[in-house]
Amino acid sequence: MILPDPDHVAxxxxxxxxxxxxxxxxxxxATLILxxxxxxxxxxxxxxxxxxxxxxxxVLSFAQxxxxxxxxxxxxxxxxxxxxxxxxxxxxxxx
Numbered sequence: 001m002i003l004p005d006p007d008h009v010a011x012x013x014x015x016x017x018x019x020x021x022x023x024x025x026x027x028x029x030a031t032l033i034l035x036x037x038x039x040x041x042x043x044x045x046x047x048x049x050x051x052x053x054x055x056x057x058x059v060l061s062f063a064q065x066x067x068x069x070x071x072x073x074x075x076x077x078x079x080x081x082x083x084x085x086x087x088x089x090x091x092x093x094x095x
Contacts, residue, residue, distance in 0.1 A: 039079045040067035 017023055036043045043063045050056040070076045087094065 036066055037070050037075045040070040040076055041079075043067070 040063070044060070044067050047056065047060045047063045050059070067076075086092075
């Protein structure tokens with residue numbers, strides 16, 4: 001049995017993207033923004049792990065602003081409900 005040469009695979013149907021790196025970057029950053037808005041507590045916790053310095057304080061205040069905005073707009077509702085269900089099912093307490 002002869003296998004096809006993997007370096008010369010025919011392209012699939014359709015047109016190749018003109019800017020695949022740009023498209024990939026947009027998808028990655030859009031995903032990070034979506035996560036920051038829907039699970040903002042993670043952003044705050046991540047920022048608190050940095051060594052204290054002026055930049056960390058600025059990033060932390062921005063993360064807290066994102067958390068407040070997300071809570072006010074109820075964008076974090078799925079996370080809040082999911083976390084409450086997790087705590088209920090596992091018998092763990094908030095902490």
